[in-house]
Amino acid sequence: MFFIGIDVSKAKLDCSLLLDVASAKRRAKSVANSKAGVGDLLAWCIKQQVPPETLHAILEGTGVYHEQAALALSDAGVTVSIVNPAQVKDFGRSLGVRTKTDGVDSLVLARYGALLSPRPWTPPAHEARILQALLSRREAIAQDLQRERNRLEKADATDRPDIIRQSLDESIDFLAKQLAKFQQDIDDHIDKHPNLKTDRDLLLSIPAVGPQVGNHLLAIMHNHQFQSAEQLAAYLGLVPVERQSGTSLLGRPHLSKAGPARIRAVLYMAAIVGTQHNPHIKALYQRLQTRGKTKMSALGAAMRKLVHLCFGVLKTRLPYQPDYAI
Numbered sequence: 001m002f003f004i005g006i007d008v009s010k011a012k013l014d015c016s017l018l019l020d021v022a023s024a025k026r027r028a029k030s031v032a033n034s035k036a037g038v039g040d041l042l043a044w045c046i047k048q049q050v051p052p053e054t055l056h057a058i059l060e061g062t063g064v065y066h067e068q069a070a071l072a073l074s075d076a077g078v079t080v081s082i083v084n085p086a087q088v089k090d091f092g093r094s095l096g097v098r099t100k101t102d103g104v105d106s107l108v109l110a111r112y113g114a115l116l117s118p119r120p121w122t123p124p125a126h127e128a129r130i131l132q133a134l135l136s137r138r139e140a141i142a143q144d145l146q147r148e149r150n151r152l153e154k155a156d157a158t159d160r161p162d163i164i165r166q167s168l169d170e171s172i173d174f175l176a177k178q179l180a181k182f183q184q185d186i187d188d189h190i191d192k193h194p195n196l197k198t199d200r201d202l203l204l205s206i207p208a209v210g211p212q213v214g215n216h217l218l219a220i221m222h223n224h225q226f227q228s229a230e231q232l233a234a235y236l237g238l239v240p241v242e243r244q245s246g247t248s249l250l251g252r253p254h255l256s257k258a259g260p261a262r263i264r265a266v267l268y269m270a271a272i273v274g275t276q277h278n279p280h281i282k283a284l285y286q287r288l289q290t291r292g293k294t295k296m297s298a299l300g301a302a303m304r305k306l307v308h309l310c311f312g313v314l315k316t317r318l319p320y321q322p323d324y325a326i
Helices: 035-047 067-075 085-094 102-116 126-157 162-192 194-204 211-223 229-235 261-277 279-290 295-316
Strands: 002-008 012-020 025-032 055-060 079-083 240-245 249-255
Touching: 002 102, 012 035, 012 102, 025 035, 025 102, 035 067, 055 067, 055 102, 067 079, 079 085, 079 102, 085 102, 126 162, 126 194, 126 211, 162 194, 162 211, 194 211, 194 295, 211 229, 211 261, 211 295, 229 295, 261 279, 261 295, 279 295
Parallel strands: 002 055, 055 079
Antiparallel strands: 002 012, 012 025, 240 249
């Protein structure tokens, strides 16, 4: 198996094909970040006598810019791994790499793949990718709508011309209609795909999980592979991180916050509801507060418990059971 590290940017893919692990001998190639560019890369690899089926590509999960390349490579028969940028950065430091260039980064990725053999990535189903895109667009519209409402509030509190208020009213009306349309599109998309609809119904069986929490977690769990509830919680940045060493460093544990912040914000509000209406979350929250934990620490644990419950109903294929002992 040959390893190729691909440093992804918006415009191009900088690639290092590792020919020898011990000496770090490599061949470098830069192509456009497009389907045509991936085709050029594969043709170049074949010229190096490395066919797609013997190739393992290592990419960092960088926003959305890696997705097209990862899908195109996977469709061509290449084994693809999408790795955590922070872990690759630490790996580079362990090798003594201090230089920061696209070429060096791609070589570090190739060596990371060769030495650690990261788990192969499986492309999500088409309907899961569509759901994620719809949710992302809905989120963007909701944020724009809130900004316009904030501007209108400021305009009402100051002596702004009527033309400004009229423009804001028209913009708010348009965005509100767009938001309602995308919400309907999301619901229709889920209803058209039995696997999505069944899983959302299971998630909604959990007290404190409403449509927004259910839809977001549905998209995440259908676009990523998690082997355990702990992996899902870690992806969402809900695992506690401790800072303690000897007698000189003694910090309070805090959430890692390594995952998408917008999902944590939705889960935070759901956890607050769960402390009142979900028996498992309520019991955990009260137990932690009795032990002297701070409110925020207990809410962090409640968020993590909620995620564990969501993973559990999808894994067992059973609706939430309030009397189930966990």
